[in-house]
Amino acid sequence: MLEGKVALVTGASRGIGRAIALELAQNGANVVVNYAGSKSRADAVVKEIEELGQKAIAIQANVSEVDNVKQLVKETTEQFGSIDILVNNAGITRDNLLMRMKESEFDDVINTNLKGVFNCIKAVTRPMMKQRGGKIINLTSVVGVSGNPGQTNYVAAKAGVIGMTKSVAKELASRHINVNAVAPGFISTDMTDELSDEAKQGMYDLIPLNRLGEVEDVARAVRFLASNDSDYITGQTIHVDGGMVM
Amino acid sequence: MAQETFDRIKEIIVERLDVDEAKVTEEASFKDDLEADSLDVVELVMELEDEFDMEISDEDAEKIQTVGDAVNYINSNQ
Numbered sequence: 001m002l003e004g005k006v007a008l009v010t011g012a013s014r015g016i017g018r019a020i021a022l023e024l025a026q027n028g029a030n031v032v033v034n035y036a037g038s039k040s041r042a043d044a045v046v047k048e049i050e051e052l053g054q055k056a057i058a059i060q061a062n063v064s065e066v067d068n069v070k071q072l073v074k075e076t077t078e079q080f081g082s083i084d085i086l087v088n089n090a091g092i093t094r095d096n097l098l099m100r101m102k103e104s105e106f107d108d109v110i111n112t113n114l115k116g117v118f119n120c121i122k123a124v125t126r127p128m129m130k131q132r133g134g135k136i137i138n139l140t141s142v143v144g145v146s147g148n149p150g151q152t153n154y155v156a157a158k159a160g161v162i163g164m165t166k167s168v169a170k171e172l173a174s175r176h177i178n179v180n181a182v183a184p185g186f187i188s189t190d191m192t193d194e195l196s197d198e199a200k201q202g203m204y205d206l207i208p209l210n211r212l213g214e215v216e217d218v219a220r221a222v223r224f225l226a227s228n229d230s231d232y233i234t235g236q237t238i239h240v241d242g243g244m245v246m
Numbered sequence: 247m248a249q250e251t252f253d254r255i256k257e258i259i260v261e262r263l264d265v266d267e268a269k270v271t272e273e274a275s276f277k278d279d280l281e282a283d284s285l286d287v288v289e290l291v292m293e294l295e296d297e298f299d300m301e302i303s304d305e306d307a308e309k310i311q312t313v314g315d316a317v318n319y320i321n322s323n324q
Contacts, residue, residue, distance in 0.1 A: 130292070171285070
């Protein structure tokens with residue numbers, strides 16, 4: 001499905017990013033595993049991809065830093081010769097009630113989750129325009145649509161990503177570059193595993209499909225948007241949330 | 247030298263924008279005379295960077311509006 005394609009996945013050393021990197025590799029893509037902090041975890045993902053028979057490299061870069069991102073994209077094209085798929089997954093949270101939220105907490109989240117997406121898209125646009133094609137997939141969140149108390153910064157960034165997805169989709173459509181977003185809902189992670197049954201039931205009550213999502217549920221939606229099966233789809237946000245936000 | 251630069255640029259423009267050679271004069275404006283949209287101009291600048299092995303900053307690229315602007319820019323920055 002993705003044979004011969006080169007994918008760059010930001011924040012791919014763990015969680016949803018890791019699942020996406022593995023899913024793309026399983027479908028034939030060579031993958032650049034970007035990470036900000038944990039080299040050992042990124043190296044482990046690279047090893048898993050190599051065991052699947054694909055090429056992979058880990059590259060450290062902080063997506064909020066323009067120079068880091070330029071270097072990341074340069075290394076990607078130097079090592080793999082092209083860049084066909086960009087998955088903007090890297091993100092952080094600094095949750096706090098609005099009244100208590102520090103300026104630095106707001107800025108950090110905007111810089112990584114919103115400006116980071118801008119930086120990465122801008123950097124890959126040149127090689128993708130030259131190739132006359134590409135797929136850009138931005139990870140947003142259903143809270144970017146619904147809002148969420150305690151996450152003013154995160155929600156603002158994620159809503160911003162949805163708007164950016166639409167604008168860039170319009171700008172680059174004539175060059176056959178598709179730009180879409182994926183909005184996960186509640187996804188099962190180490191953090192949700194520790195919740196009490198009562199707290200879990202409270203979450204299920206909000207989800208028509210009555211379960212938490214798995215990271216693979218998100219990864220499969222990304223794989224679809226990265227493949228030629230989605231060539232006529234651009235500027236859209238696909239919710240992977242069990243029907244929580246419609 | 248200027249003539250050579252002009253000829254190389256002209257060739258790229260004719261190819262990229264699919265326009266008649268005769269329309270590519272020094273005075274020709276990319277957008278008004280050569281029917282390029284803004285993305286075409288960005289792409290053209292990218293190709294010129296490769297062809298002449300140089301980097302054109304976004305600020306400078308914005309000032310390149312005619313074929314003559316491109317020739318002058320390249321001649322004075324090479």
